[in-house]
Amino acid sequence: xxxxxxxxxxxxxxxxxxxxxxxxxxxxxxVHGVSFQVNAGECIVLSGPSGAGKSSILKMxxxxxxxxxxxxxxxxxxxxxxxxxxxxxxxxNVRRSTIGYVSQFLRAVxxxxxxxxxxxxxxxxxxxxxxxCEQAGQLLHRLNIPERLxxxxxxxxxGGEQQRVNIAHGFxxxxxxxxxxxxxxxLDAKNRDVVVGLIDEKKRAGVAMVAIVHxxxxxxxxxxxxxxxxxxxxxx
Amino acid sequence: MAETRxxxxxxxLLVAEGLGKTYGRLAACRDISFALxxxxxxxxxxxxxxxxxxxxxxxxxxxxxxxxxxxxRMRDGVLRDLASLGEAERRFLFRTDWxxxxxxxxxxxxMAVSAGANVGERLMAVGxxxxxxxxxxxxxxxxxxxxxxxxxxxxxxxxxGGMRQRLQIAxxxxxxxxxxxxxxxxxxxxxxxxxxxxxxxxxxxxxxGLAAIVVTHDLAVARLLSHRVMVMKGGQVIETGLxxxxxxxxxxxxxxxxxxxxxxx
Numbered sequence: 123x124x125x126x127x128x129x130x131x132x133x134x135x136x137x138x139x140x141x142x143x144x145x146x147x148x149x150x151x152x153v154h155g156v157s158f159q160v161n162a163g164e165c166i167v168l169s170g171p172s173g174a175g176k177s178s179i180l181k182m183x184x185x186x187x188x189x190x191x192x193x194x195x196x197x198x199x200x201x202x203x204x205x206x207x208x209x210x211x212x213x214x215n216v217r218r219s220t221i222g223y224v225s226q227f228l229r230a231v232x233x234x235x236x237x238x239x240x241x242x243x244x245x246x247x248x249x250x251x252x253x254x255c256e257q258a259g260q261l262l263h264r265l266n267i268p269e270r271l272x273x274x275x276x277x278x279x280x281g282g283e284q285q286r287v288n289i290a291h292g293f294x295x296x297x298x299x300x301x302x303x304x305x306x307x308x309l310d311a312k313n314r315d316v317v318v319g320l321i322d323e324k325k326r327a328g329v330a331m332v333a334i335v336h337x338x339x340x341x342x343x344x345x346x347x348x349x350x351x352x353x354x355x356x357x358x
Numbered sequence: 359m360a361e362t363r364x365x366x367x368x369x370x371l372l373v374a375e376g377l378g379k380t381y382g383r384l385a386a387c388r389d390i391s392f393a394l395x396x397x398x399x400x401x402x403x404x405x406x407x408x409x410x411x412x413x414x415x416x417x418x419x420x421x422x423x424x425x426x427x428x429x430x431r432m433r434d435g436v437l438r439d440l441a442s443l444g445e446a447e448r449r450f451l452f453r454t455d456w457x458x459x460x461x462x463x464x465x466x467x468x469m470a471v472s473a474g475a476n477v478g479e480r481l482m483a484v485g486x487x488x489x490x491x492x493x494x495x496x497x498x499x500x501x502x503x504x505x506x507x508x509x510x511x512x513x514x515x516x517x518x519g520g521m522r523q524r525l526q527i528a529x530x531x532x533x534x535x536x537x538x539x540x541x542x543x544x545x546x547x548x549x550x551x552x553x554x555x556x557x558x559x560x561x562x563x564x565x566x567g568l569a570a571i572v573v574t575h576d577l578a579v580a581r582l583l584s585h586r587v588m589v590m591k592g593g594q595v596i597e598t599g600l601x602x603x604x605x606x607x608x609x610x611x612x613x614x615x616x617x618x619x620x621x622x623x
Contacts, residue, residue, distance in 0.1 A: 143611035144618060185600065187607045210586045210600040211395060232553045 129162040130299050130330035131183065132195035132202065139190055139356065151356030157193065158349050160209030162298065165321060165331040165344050169350035176334045180301050180349065182206075184223045185213040196299065218315045221299045221308050226307055228276055228284045236262070236279075236287055237272040238251050241252060243295040250268065254294075261290040265316055283306050296358055300324060302333035306340055318343050366403045369431060371396050371537060371569050376426030379412055383513065386412040388593045390426070399563055401584035401601065403577060404618070409593035410573045411541060417571060418458060419448065430537075445511065453483045457530030457538035460471045461545045463522035466528065467514050473500060474510040477529050484533055499528040505557060520551035524558065531562060538563075540572040543577055556582050577620055581605055589613045 137154035153175040168176040181187040188204035198220045244254035267285040276287045370393035377390040387409045402410045409524035415421040419440045460466040503524040544552040588595040597610040608614045
């Protein structure tokens with residue numbers, strides 16, 4: 123089972139501080155000296171207590187939070203690009219074809235049917251609509267979303283159902299990098315197992331993943347390596 | 359092949375350089391520079407009086423700048439200074455290659471003529487003359503903006519606010535423009551009507567690969583529609599970046615104030 127070590131993510135000395143101008147300019151250092159590497163087919167789990175900066179690191183890796191220093195190297199189209207310095211257009215390209223993000227909450231556009239929400243990332247990268255919808259259906263089926271709900275917008279669903287739609291949306295694409303922010307938070311045991319299975323398949327397909335999971339059991343099942351975020355704690 | 363495609367994508371559609379407009383001693387816009395690419399949606403946000411509407415007028419050649427310039431890549435691929443265009447070229451832009459969606463549909467529509475004529479008029483202006491074809495195209499555009507085609511012969515003054523706004527969008531998009539300017543496109547509409555309109559605009563923009571510049575004071579509109587955002591205050595751009603970056607991690611005091619003023623959903 124030896125795959126060639128391809129670094130998909132190379133973070134070097136990344137740092138983040140929030141300056142709260144509405145609170146008299148209070149500076150909140152979140153993390154500094156964040157350095158780690160993730161290879162293809164590997165799942166890294168970020169660990170540390172809440173408030174340690176796990177989500178902030180994930181958001182910096184998605185280009186959602188800006189980086190105040192250091193480098194966020196992402197392998198995109200065969201070259202390493204620094205997301206910390208990339209233009210908005212480049213970040214959007216990276217998100218379209220390289221990095222997928224599964225957040226805890228679904229931010230869906232009103233009125234769009236569930237099946238289309240899930241199929242959308244495939245259509246955006248050029249798959250024909252019917253094929254994308256077929257794959258979306260298979261994933262929804264696996265995640266136990268009954269077919270009678272597929273034509274409805276997910277905003278009408280329960281929290282757990284919305285999260286599963288979100289997972290289907292995140293896992294459907296063929297992105298070589300996936301960021302997972304508590305993907306199993308409000309799921310029952312049966313659906314948690316499905317997600318663990320999906321993560322396993324992604325590993326075998328060579329996808330590099332970085333995850334935040336609080337459940338020890340899940341962490342044990344998916345983590346190839348654990349990165350302790352408290353070592354990046356910024357001096358307050 | 360990838361190279362030629364990239365090269366094409368790397369050419370901006372519209373470029374603003376050091377753009378400014380002063381009225382006497384009052385600077386409505388100061389030193390604004392950016393490039394907009396094909397298929398990109400840029401939101402300009404800020405409060406009233408921040409200069410965003412003046413900027414939109416400068417960008418769409420409705421106002422002449424007192425400093426700097428705006429250039430636009432014409433269909434022949436050449437980037438031209440808007441100020442240097444001849445009358446025929448300007449007309450071409452306004453009638454075909456550009457769309458302008460006003461906040462008040464009455465400004466962008468002819469309220470007393472039929473919906474079909476409102477849409478068909480833009481086609482006739484670019485030389486269409488076959489009545490049947492014009493009507494068929496107008497009718498298919500009404501469908502695309504979710505207006506019952508049975509209402510094609512009714513004048514927009516008999517329409518609701520949301521329908522008028524959708525009609526205005528159809529009228530603008532029928533000539534397949536490459537760039538659409540929108541001034542507070544959802545302003546003055548009920549919240550439920552706004553959501554429907556936003557959803558529709560979002561789909562049309564991505565299906566047609568349109569570039570758009572949207573002026574709005576509503577950050578939710580910016581989040582839903584735009585890729586990039588420019589925050590304006592006192593006639594200047596104070597913060598700019600990827601939309602979710604600026605809204606989720608605002609750096610400037612004024613942007614933080616705007617973001618923190620949104621009521622949670």
